[in-house]
Amino acid sequence: MAVISRGFTGRGRDHTPDLPPGQYLTADFPVLSAGPTPDIDTADWQFSIRTDDATLHTWNWDEIHALPIEDIDTDIHCVTRWSKFGTSWRGVSLDTLFADIETTDGFVMAHSYGGYTTNIPLDDLLGGKAWIAFEFDGEPLDPEHGGPARLLVPHLYFWKSAKWIRSLEMMPADQPGFWEQNGYNMYGDPWLEQRYW
Amino acid sequence: MSTLSERETRDAAPHRIGLWHAGVVVSTKTESPTGRSIVLDVPGWGGNIAGQHADLRLTAADGYQAVRSYSIASVSNGDRVELAVDRLPTGEVSPYLVDELRPGDQLELRGPLGGWFVWTPSLPDAVQLIGGGSGIVPLMAMIRSHTASGSDAPFRLLYSVRSPDDAFFRSELDTPTPGLDVTWLYTRVAPEGWGRPPGRITVDDLAGSAFAASLSPAVFVCGPTGFVESVATALVALGHDPHKVKTERFGGA
Amino acid sequence: MGEHVDGNSLAGPLSELFAVDLTMASARCLGCGDVSELARAMVYPDPTGYVVRCSRCDDVLMVVVQEPDSVCIELRGMAWLKVPR
Ligand SMILES: Cc1cc2nc3c(=O)[nH]c(=O)nc-3n(C[C@H](O)[C@H](O)[C@H](O)COP(=O)(O)OP(=O)(O)OC[C@H]3O[C@@H](n4cnc5c(N)ncnc54)[C@H](O)[C@@H]3O)c2cc1C
Numbered sequence: 244m245a246v247i248s249r250g251f252t253g254r255g256r257d258h259t260p261d262l263p264p265g266q267y268l269t270a271d272f273p274v275l276s277a278g279p280t281p282d283i284d285t286a287d288w289q290f291s292i293r294t295d296d297a298t299l300h301t302w303n304w305d306e307i308h309a310l311p312i313e314d315i316d317t318d319i320h321c322v323t324r325w326s327k328f329g330t331s332w333r334g335v336s337l338d339t340l341f342a343d344i345e346t347t348d349g350f351v352m353a354h355s356y357g358g359y360t361t362n363i364p365l366d367d368l369l370g371g372k373a374w375i376a377f378e379f380d381g382e383p384l385d386p387e388h389g390g391p392a393r394l395l396v397p398h399l400y401f402w403k404s405a406k407w408i409r410s411l412e413m414m415p416a417d418q419p420g421f422w423e424q425n426g427y428n429m430y431g432d433p434w435l436e437q438r439y440w
Numbered sequence: 441m442s443t444l445s446e447r448e449t450r451d452a453a454p455h456r457i458g459l460w461h462a463g464v465v466v467s468t469k470t471e472s473p474t475g476r477s478i479v480l481d482v483p484g485w486g487g488n489i490a491g492q493h494a495d496l497r498l499t500a501a502d503g504y505q506a507v508r509s510y511s512i513a514s515v516s517n518g519d520r521v522e523l524a525v526d527r528l529p530t531g532e533v534s535p536y537l538v539d540e541l542r543p544g545d546q547l548e549l550r551g552p553l554g555g556w557f558v559w560t561p562s563l564p565d566a567v568q569l570i571g572g573g574s575g576i577v578p579l580m581a582m583i584r585s586h587t588a589s590g591s592d593a594p595f596r597l598l599y600s601v602r603s604p605d606d607a608f609f610r611s612e613l614d615t616p617t618p619g620l621d622v623t624w625l626y627t628r629v630a631p632e633g634w635g636r637p638p639g640r641i642t643v644d645d646l647a648g649s650a651f652a653a654s655l656s657p658a659v660f661v662c663g664p665t666g667f668v669e670s671v672a673t674a675l676v677a678l679g680h681d682p683h684k685v686k687t688e689r690f691g692g693a
Numbered sequence: 694m695g696e697h698v699d700g701n702s703l704a705g706p707l708s709e710l711f712a713v714d715l716t717m718a719s720a721r722c723l724g725c726g727d728v729s730e731l732a733r734a735m736v737y738p739d740p741t742g743y744v745v746r747c748s749r750c751d752d753v754l755m756v757v758v759q760e761p762d763s764v765c766i767e768l769r770g771m772a773w774l775k776v777p778r
Pocket residue numbers: 269271272273274325493508509510511512524525526527528530531532533534535574577578688689690691694695698699701702
């Protein structure tokens with residue numbers, strides 16, 4: 244039986260209706276990384292989408308900034324149980340980036356600078372649900388939080404919002420990414436508490 | 441005083457490690473404006489060697505638990521354990537340990553842990569200790585073990601702190617000890633008339649005050665991750681064999 | 694913040710799973726061939742688990758995910774692990 248430590252409460256675990264089950268609210272923006280923070284110069288930065296026929300659609304830093312940029316206000320939910328309300332971002336919608344892309348594949352593997360991967364169904368990236376974000380709270384996104392640019396898919400647990408995004412690769416079938424190979428859920432819906440397999 | 445050898449600790453491991461032991465706070469002492477040492481009585485602990493750490497588990501009234509690692513400042517073959525903790529303002533556990541915990545309170549410990557970042561009196565090599573902030577804790581255990589055992593291995597300590605007030609174990613370190621040489625480094629505020637201007641530890645500090653690589657000392661570096669990284673890089677640049685440099689990163693910037 | 698620590702800090706979590714101190718075991722990295730004690734590896738902690746990387750090449754040696762009823766340990770990044778007796 245565990246020993247109770249008098250006066251220890253831990254971080255707040257209050258429940259409000261807007262919080263998915265098992266989450267607590269934080270005002271900070273905790274940093275969690277599965278590896279070293281890559282040092283990426285925006286002059287060398289590239290983002291690409293690779294389709295089934297191996298065609299690469301590539302944007303450099305200036306090209307992506309020439310596309311329509313959206314303001315995004317959203318709540319985010321981390322599988323490590325913190326949630327943060329009302330975060331503000333700026334970035335380019337994946338609807339814009341996928342506008343000229345033809346694909347019959349239904350799944351996407353996101354690849355990051357530094358080697359991280361995560362899998363997402365294509366439908367979850369389209370329809371105003373996902374962005375390539377390069378500003379947070381009015382400032383350029385700092386490297387610790389995924390800068391110069393990260394994927395933002397706020398309706399899924401935050402590990403799906405790959406930091407240091409480099410490319411999206413189309414896949415005919417769902418394949419597990421880095422955490423998904425090791426027990427994290429393939430989909431990761433915070434409202435259904437899809438944390439693990 | 442006798443200390444457990446590394447071998448004995450390992451042999452005893454299966455009985456004790458992995459189990460949580462209830463500990464009771466015996467006393468606390470303010471070490472700096474942000475840190476304090478805590479002495480615990482942990483029945484069944486059975487002692488530790490210098491450099492090891494413990495995992496601490498705190499349980500809230502509603503069952504919520506948090507686990508963190510803390511190095512052990514003491515060396516013994518009994519059930520007393522001394523820790524020293526620095527408060528991170530936004531942290532979950534360290535503010536509780538520094539500000540709230542008082543004698544009689546209970547928490548759980550697992551350990552002693554780690555057979556690698558350790559020093560035992562049977563080691564003949566010269567020892568260079570390099571600590572930043574609360575990183576002094578496991579090095580203090582090594583110094584105490586060195587003194588208690590009467591080991592004649594030469595010891596040197598480089599201790600980097602923000603200001604004179606931020607030092608842990610100040611009076612103990614200021615007491616001259618045969619075979620131990622202490623060099624203080626200040627990063628923000630130095631005492632009046634101090635020769636070296638305040639600043640982070642540099643290759644020159646290491647070249648000037650640490651045992652030279654040619655003596656092939658055993659080097660133990662401990663502190664915040666950023667501190668340990670820069671010291672380890674500088675040591676390798678000065679020709680130290682990476683295999684003789686052992687590190688303990690506490691996390692943080 | 695969110696910074697990595699040494700493999701030495703795995704002694705506690707791994708003691709829940711193994712009777713020996715696995716941080717004293719040597720592993721060979723599949724990425725660069727380096728052989729080092731697990732204590733020397735770099736650990737990126739996370740409340741649901743940790744990622745252990747080679748201190749020489751940063752490749753992933755081991756991933757541990759703690760689920761409510763089990764622990765998943767992936768060892769894909771190491772050729773072998775030599776455990777002292
Ligand atoms: C082997 C080892 C030995 C150690 N020995 C010592 C020792 O002797 N003395 C000592 O003082 N320390 C020691 N440490 C460090 C110690 O384990 C803790 O990391 C430290 O006390 C901070 O814990 P915390 O709960 O206060 O901070 P945490 O709550 O863990 O936060 C750490 C930082 O990250 C941020 N953060 C992380 N997660 C969140 C979140 N969810 N929400 C908001 N902010 C977040 C916080 O702002 C804070 O700045 C050791 C570490 C290791 C690995």
